[in-house]
Amino acid sequence: MDFQLTEEQRMIADSATQLGERFGLEYWRDLDARKAFPHECWRAICEAGLCGVALPSEYGGSELGVFEMALIIERLAATGAGSTVGQLFMVNPIFGGVSISRFGSPEMKKELLPGLMSGDINFCMALTEPDAGTNTLEIRSFARPDGDGWRLNGRKIWITAVDTAHKMLVVARTKKVEDSASRSDGLSMFMIDVARDGLTHTPIEKVGTNTLASSSIFFDDVRIEPHELVGTLHGGWKELLDVLNTERIVTTAGLIGTTELALKLAVDYGNERKVFGDRAISSYQGLQFPLAQCHAEMEAARLVNYKAASNFDSGLPYGSQANAAKLLAAQVAARATERAMQTMGGMGYSREYHVERLWRDCRLFRFAPISEEMVLNYIAMYDLGMPRSY
Incomplete structure (x- = not known):
């Protein structure tokens, strides 16, 4: 290797x-x-x-x-x-x-x-719904046949970058659950214009990730043309998974870079800051050990993510690695930004030293795009062979 x-x-x-x-x-x-x-x-x-x-x-x-x-x-x-x-x-x-x-x-x-x-x-993607959350198979937005196309009705929530997007990848049911062979049957993907009659969106006030807005979306008889279907009609579930699992890889990469940046800011500050005599505060093990631990965990997350990406590029299964890497990276980014703030003391809480933004932004990824708990469910079921727990 x-x-x-x-x-x-x-x-x-x-x-x-x-x-x-x-x-x-x-x-x-x-x-x-x-x-x-x-x-x-x-x-x-x-x-x-x-x-x-x-x-x-x-x-x-x-x-x-x-x-x-x-x-x-x-x-x-x-x-x-x-x-x-x-x-x-x-x-x-x-x-x-x-x-x-x-x-x-x-x-x-x-x-x-x-x-x-x-x-x-x-672009943006409209997937998550208020009553479905992580359970994508329970989405209710429905695109009914209308001539040679469809009419879409429903609601989505926590959709990223709608206000700056031109095109939206929409996931909707095109077959009623009672008419479907399974829960995964009857899902379809469409690529539609954001500026379209019947499509409205409102921003959600949030703690961080302010450079990309999050929105609620409402579909009221939105017309979808036949050429806007992406993939297989009624068979979009497996195709969607390819999109979602690669989403894990890019999320993890951002978290690894965040951890690296937070550690650098903490070390640079600690090397300059002197409180008790002439010794830099970074010379104390109480500050060194937590940062060193974060560095080790960051490197582990990086390697697992590289394996996920390499497997994807080679056409090999990569879901387990993508999920595990995201779990590790989200946890270490949260700890690293927290420890960086602690290293800086009061200045870590100020906007001047930047760590508070990294801390606010990375907190989202403990539960998005998939929560820690659902990643652990996946590992327990598919990697360890344990029974479904939910």
Whole structure:
């Protein structure tokens, strides 16, 4: 097993680092305060070819892999963006890129993938519902047949970046549960315009991840055209899983970069800060050990995530690794940002030293895009062979 990056992968990571340093901590603090989408940074990411690293070369991508995407996100997060940058890749090259490149029609690929990679078209995905949550098979949004297309009615909640998206990947039932062969039968995916009659959305006030809004969405007889179907009518469940599990990989990469950044900020502060005499506070084991523990856990999460991404790129099963890596990364990011704040004392609670933003943002990923408890359920059932507990 070779743990060394190729020369091309090192160049990609270096490019992401250099780009991330152009949009450093001050840039992201300003956006957080204004609750503003990072348009300039995302455009630069696209212009550098980093958005399309895993997408088909036929449409302007590099046709490398999710492994390279994870490298990019790690470096962008570690140079200032924090965990929110993972969401940028989640909504665009994952929700938009993976769904279209794997399951879209040739016409859809030609129409949308070049715009995605240039940064001219932004995406979002409408999946979660108030009465379903993690239990996707219980979603109630329903697209009934209407001529050669459909009419969609329903509601979604906690949908990321709707206000800046042009296209929305919608998951809905197209067959009633009582008419379906199983609970997973009758789900379909559609790629529709966000600006469409009958589609409305309202923002949700929240603690962090302010650079990408979260919204509630309402569908009132929204017309869906036949060419907007993504994948198989009534058979979208297994196709959706490919989108969701790659979502785990990019989320984890953002959390690993966040941990790295939080540790750096803590160490830099601790090396400079002197309280009792001439010794830097970083020389005390009470501060060293928690940070060192976080570093070790971060490296473990990184390797499991690399395995998940490598397996995906090789066409091998990767769900177990993707879920385990996300669990580890979310937990260590939470501890690392907390310990960084503790190292800084009162200054860690100020906006000036940036850690409070990293702390607020990464807290979301203890329960999103999948909660710790559901990851542990997955591990117990599929990795350990234990009975279903819920």
